[in-house]
Amino acid sequence: MSARVTRILGGLALLALAAGLAAGFGYAPREAVQGNVQRIMYVHVPAVLTAYLAFGLVLVGSVGALATGRLSWDRLAGAAAELGVVFTGITIVSGSIWGKPTWGTWWTWDARLTSTAVLFLVYAGYLLLRAMVDEPERRARIAAVVGVVGAANIPIVHFSVKWWRALHQPSTILGPEPSPIAGPIAAALLVNWVAFTLLFLYLLLRRVELARLEDAWVPETRR
């Protein structure tokens, strides 16, 4: 991917984020029940969608690295994991800030919150592991196995946490979602989602490129 494409993507991401801010604060109306607090959704939901995209790419990169043995796949997986952890972090923090005024608590062991937190921990561990292995080829293989286990575990975590909550506490604190989303709100959400995805792709390309330079540089100094 040439530097030019990356730069254009960065510019687009910047424009889209500006449009997203305008849509979230200007165009979208004040939500009837929650008021302005609801506008956190324009960060919260795009962040979690981006995180899922990132973890999907970790799986793709991990399988690719195991199948081909090429480092480029591993760099994709590593870069996507870093961004995935960041966006999951944004999701959890923005969710907490949203939860305090609406549910009255920063954190609750709700099924979705719990599985998101577990996801965060799994991939944070993945990043820790990557940091501990210096040789790129070795790191690629070891990390790819953890990437595959982590991804295969996502549905298992999802169901276990869901049942855990269902069995212990049938009535959840979470109110029903504002089900039929109003047109302007949906539109603002869409703009922000596109913006986050563009930002993610831009950062991903930059990070992959940086990792490529790192991998190219280390052997010369070692030998």
Next chain:
Amino acid sequence: MIGYARRTWIVLWKDLLVERRSKESLNALLFFALLLLFLFQFALGLDQDRLHAALPGLIWLGFVLAGLLGLGRSFVAERDNDCWDGLRLTPGDKSAIYLGKLAANLMVMGAVEVVILALFGLFYNVNLVSVLGPLAVVLALGTLGLATVGTLFAALTAGVRARELLFPVLLLPVQVPVLLATVSATQIVLAGQPLGDAGAWLRLLAGADLVYLVIGLLTFEFILDA
């Protein structure tokens, strides 16, 4: 196929023989189990009801902590004594080595679990004998889930810096579903309910075990070569 089973058996036999002669893991793990029992008692106080309410969680906490110590060591000897290269040179499918290691780990874990359970029953005054059958099913499925990923991650971290730290940091988040399922199922079983009441959890555990086992078999070779 016979060659595969033979290689699995040889790895298992070797590990058990080493364990029998050195008694490195088992002795320390049994002592550790006894210590855990005291720790839990001191942490929760003398209230028997509170202790019994927390029992399913405590049992699995004990197994997981013992597992972190026991499983984490299972490949260290291979690294330290350069046996790793010997394993790599083994002809044929490398997943046989994983299977052998897994079997050895399951046997060590099983032994530790039996002792922990006996100690729990004795010291905390719980009647575990009457629920032994259903409890054994939950234990078997849960231990398999712990050991499949544990063995894979032990191999993975064996040659990595700060492996003692990395192993639990990697293993524990992945084990969240196994822990939730086993603790819930154990709770149901200890309450004297039939095993069918825990059916959903047992199916989840069995499914998770299968997924972990298949991934372990498929990816072990890459770790061995890393």
